[in-house]
Amino acid sequence: MLATLRRIIDAVDRAPALDAALAVVVRDVKQAIGADVCSVYLTDTARREHVLMATDGLPPASVGRIRIPLHRGLIGRAAERADIVNLDDAHTHACYLAITDSGEEPFHGFLGVPIIQHRRVLGVLVLRRRAAQRFADDEVTFVMTLAMQLAAAIALARGSGELMRLQQPGLPNHFLEGIAAAPGVGIGTAYVVYAPADLDAVPDKPASDPDAEIKRFRAAVAGVAADIGRLAERMGGTLRDEDQALFDAWRLMLESESLVADTIARIRAGNWAQGALRATVAELLAEFDRVDDPYLRERGSDVRDLGRQVLVRLQHGATQQAASYPSQTLLVGDEISAMQIAAVPRESLAGIISRRGSASSHLAILARGMGVPAAVGVLELPVSRLEGRAMIVDGYRGRVYVEPSATVAAEYRRLAVEERAFSAELEALRGQPSETTDGFALPLYLNTGLVLEQRPLGIDESAGVGLYRTELPFMVRDRFPGEEAQQRHYRQVLTTFAPRPVTIRTLDVGGDKPLPYFPVHESNPFLGWRGIRITRDHPEIFMTQVRAMLRAAVGLDNLQLLLPMITTVDELDDALALIQRACDELQEEGHAVRLPPVGVMIEVPAAVYQADVLARRVSFLSVGTNDLTQYLLAVDRNNARVAALYDEFHPAVLRALMQVAEAARGHGREVTVCGELAGDPRATPLLLGLGVHSLSMGAGSLLRVKGVVRSISRTRARELLARALLCERGACVRALLMDALEEIGLGGLVRPGR
Numbered sequence: 015m016l017a018t019l020r021r022i023i024d025a026v027d028r029a030p031a032l033d034a035a036l037a038v039v040v041r042d043v044k045q046a047i048g049a050d051v052c053s054v055y056l057t058d059t060a061r062r063e064h065v066l067m068a069t070d071g072l073p074p075a076s077v078g079r080i081r082i083p084l085h086r087g088l089i090g091r092a093a094e095r096a097d098i099v100n101l102d103d104a105h106t107h108a109c110y111l112a113i114t115d116s117g118e119e120p121f122h123g124f125l126g127v128p129i130i131q132h133r134r135v136l137g138v139l140v141l142r143r144r145a146a147q148r149f150a151d152d153e154v155t156f157v158m159t160l161a162m163q164l165a166a167a168i169a170l171a172r173g174s175g176e177l178m179r180l181q182q183p184g185l186p187n188h189f190l191e192g193i194a195a196a197p198g199v200g201i202g203t204a205y206v207v208y209a210p211a212d213l214d215a216v217p218d219k220p221a222s223d224p225d226a227e228i229k230r231f232r233a234a235v236a237g238v239a240a241d242i243g244r245l246a247e248r249m250g251g252t253l254r255d256e257d258q259a260l261f262d263a264w265r266l267m268l269e270s271e272s273l274v275a276d277t278i279a280r281i282r283a284g285n286w287a288q289g290a291l292r293a294t295v296a297e298l299l300a301e302f303d304r305v306d307d308p309y310l311r312e313r314g315s316d317v318r319d320l321g322r323q324v325l326v327r328l329q330h331g332a333t334q335q336a337a338s339y340p341s342q343t344l345l346v347g348d349e350i351s352a353m354q355i356a357a358v359p360r361e362s363l364a365g366i367i368s369r370r371g372s373a374s375s376h377l378a379i380l381a382r383g384m385g386v387p388a389a390v391g392v393l394e395l396p397v398s399r400l401e402g403r404a405m406i407v408d409g410y411r412g413r414v415y416v417e418p419s420a421t422v423a424a425e426y427r428r429l430a431v432e433e434r435a436f437s438a439e440l441e442a443l444r445g446q447p448s449e450t451t452d453g454f455a456l457p458l459y460l461n462t463g464l465v466l467e468q469r470p471l472g473i474d475e476s477a478g479v480g481l482y483r484t485e486l487p488f489m490v491r492d493r494f495p496g497e498e499a500q501q502r503h504y505r506q507v508l509t510t511f512a513p514r515p516v517t518i519r520t521l522d523v524g525g526d527k528p529l530p531y532f533p534v535h536e537s538n539p540f541l542g543w544r545g546i547r548i549t550r551d552h553p554e555i556f557m558t559q560v561r562a563m564l565r566a567a568v569g570l571d572n573l574q575l576l577l578p579m580i581t582t583v584d585e586l587d588d589a590l591a592l593i594q595r596a597c598d599e600l601q602e603e604g605h606a607v608r609l610p611p612v613g614v615m616i617e618v619p620a621a622v623y624q625a626d627v628l629a630r631r632v633s634f635l636s637v638g639t640n641d642l643t644q645y646l647l648a649v650d651r652n653n654a655r656v657a658a659l660y661d662e663f664h665p666a667v668l669r670a671l672m673q674v675a676e677a678a679r680g681h682g683r684e685v686t687v688c689g690e691l692a693g694d695p696r697a698t699p700l701l702l703g704l705g706v707h708s709l710s711m712g713a714g715s716l717l718r719v720k721g722v723v724r725s726i727s728r729t730r731a732r733e734l735l736a737r738a739l740l741c742e743r744g745a746c747v748r749a750l751l752m753d754a755l756e757e758i759g760l761g762g763l764v765r766p767g768r
Contacts, residue, residue, distance in 0.1 A: 385437075640690055
């Protein structure tokens with residue numbers, strides 16, 4: 015039966031359209047099971063009914079005509095309960111629904127299996143027999159397995175609008191759900207992009223002339239670097255300098271020893287250039303894929319993109335011919351690289367839609383910097399069927415419309431006009447203080463992890479850097495960077511923002527963020543040897559980094575140190591002792607260093623409950639809401655099966671934040687919030703009400719959050735906090751905050767329109 019199952023699944027995958035796939039299913043399953051009827055009913059939630067979409071055994075005229083109310087009959091029972099209904103005689107069941115002229119009357123044995131994807135019932139696969147006989151267990155499991163596979167084809171049809179047109183001709187208003195990556199409304203024509211080369215398909219081959227292969231490889235790397243330079247030059251007048259620095263990041267990765275030296279070493283060991291490149295990129299990707307931090311994990315996608323570009327050069331020599339883009343291009347792809355975005359003329363780029371990706375990918379960073387609406391993680395996006403089709407992307411809510419109706423398109427055009435007027439109002443906030451209506455100053459800082467990822471915007475619009483991640487410079491090398499290299503790196507960051515403060519987090523690597531030359535393999539890296547636990551066990555790593563930071567700050571005095579993953583007082587005491595020792599040693603060596611303010615990350619529940627004793631020992635507390643939420647709720651937000659449970663507005667998270675703020679207040683310590691919650695305009699009133707002293711976020715959120723700060727008083731913020739603390743669900747908190755934004759005229763920050 016397994017071979018039959020595989021054959022049916024293959025036939026479904028090859029079907030050109032949903033109706034053809036369903037025809038294959040009802041015919042072949044009926045034959046395989048030995049049933050008298052096989053039918054597929056799909057759920058139309060808009061009309062609250064289950065529609066017969068395909069059958070083998072009932073009259074063909076029944077297709078599209080039989081429509082069963084959502085919660086009626088045996089089919090409604092299977093769908094409502096998301097469970098299997100297996101009966102020897104359907105006619106005797108209390109839920110049996112007789113449908114006139116359906117052709118079902120002669121059949122007694124009944125099996126209804128719900129078709130489910132992501133907890134949503136898409137329809138029911140039904141088999142019937144004339145005899146009053148239950149279906150056997152192996153028959154049930156066969157149909158269950160097939161229903162799971164069928165769910166993907168149905169979801170794809172929903173995404174393309176095909177299912178909507180089959181169920182309700184003339185009403186193509188269904189939208190796809192994704193992740194809001196860059197705010198705005200984009201209306202235009204789909205232009206589908208795809209990976210320029212398949213690294214995984216490259217085989218190993220012996221290198222007959224290693225020196226010639228190395229020369230080819232170096233030429234390919236130089237060619238890609240030149241391409242990046244040309245793109246950076248062409249976009250120089252479009253991007254702000256902080257976003258232009260993404261090109262600098264690509265150059266750094268291209269020049270890294272991990273990519274170039276390791277590939278050359280593999281060529282010298284006997285592999286040809288393409289095979290050596292594939293092996294090197296695969297090794298780097300494996301390291302990045304184990305990283306928990308979404309920001310750093312997304313840098314792995316940059317390595318993959320660069321590897322593909324180098325492979326194209328190795329295979330074809332020159333760059334590919336320039337594409338012809340529609341005047342209003344919606345760039346669509348399974349996984350879109352930042353280089354593919356940069357290749358589209360800015361005046362033609364209306365929006366970006368990707369089936370994969372996250373809000374911290376370079377795609378999202380670049381889209382936000384360019385002011386281009388974007389939605390990522392649109393899992394049901396039927397990429398291969400979208401070329402040239404009219405589409406709309408709603409970057410506020412992560413929604414995508416395929417071939418929208420005239421009514422939907424007209425409404426979004428109206429919202430786009432309002433949005434442009436609202437954006438002009440936000441731009442007027444540049445240079446204005448981040449201060450509430452009753453005079454409370456709430457400084458806004460930047461989160462970053464690349465030495466050049468911010469320049470003028472960071473200086474003009476932020477109060478400094480609230481979180482500088484030091485992991486990336488360690489990850490792009492093939493050995494630990496020495497004190498001198500680190501000192502130069504940190505000096506550049508500190509100089510860029512002087513005299514404004516820069517908070518640099520000490521190395522936060524481990525089982526979930528391994529270094530290529532310092533691998534840590536653990537079954538549960540989230541709870542493993544990571545962060546301060548590693549640097550405590552290896553004080554030589556910690557001391558080298560701290561010495562480099564202290565030396566970099568000489569004459570600038572704008573350094574603040576931040577310690578990650580603190581869970582015990584002993585960890586903090588040991589780290590503080592090492593920092594003092596590093597300072598004493600450098601002073602003895604003649605360096606005019608000073609002991610900087612030191613803070614701790616509050617990102618695990620243990621730190622929340624010991625915030626009082628931690629605050630007593632340090633200068634400030636910095637709450638990392640991403641990890642704190644993940645640990646409090648026991649949810650891996652990168653796991654698609656449970657990601658929907660990740661909720662930074664969960665009442666438990668709000669109470670944890672309140673406890674940290676109260677502990678810090680008791681010792682006169684400042685509290686900053688540096689997770690994604692800090693950059694969410696909805697959360698700004700809550701954080702103001704809690705009494706946090708500053709927020710740290712991505713550059714694209716600064717003006718949006720500033721708009722809220724300047725439109726609300728602390729008194730009103732405290733009132734909202736008190737009401738939010740009475741909520742029992744995160745949805746209640748979000749609704750409360752959304753109403754508050756609408757009340758002050760800033761609903762346009764989190765939805766389309768004014």
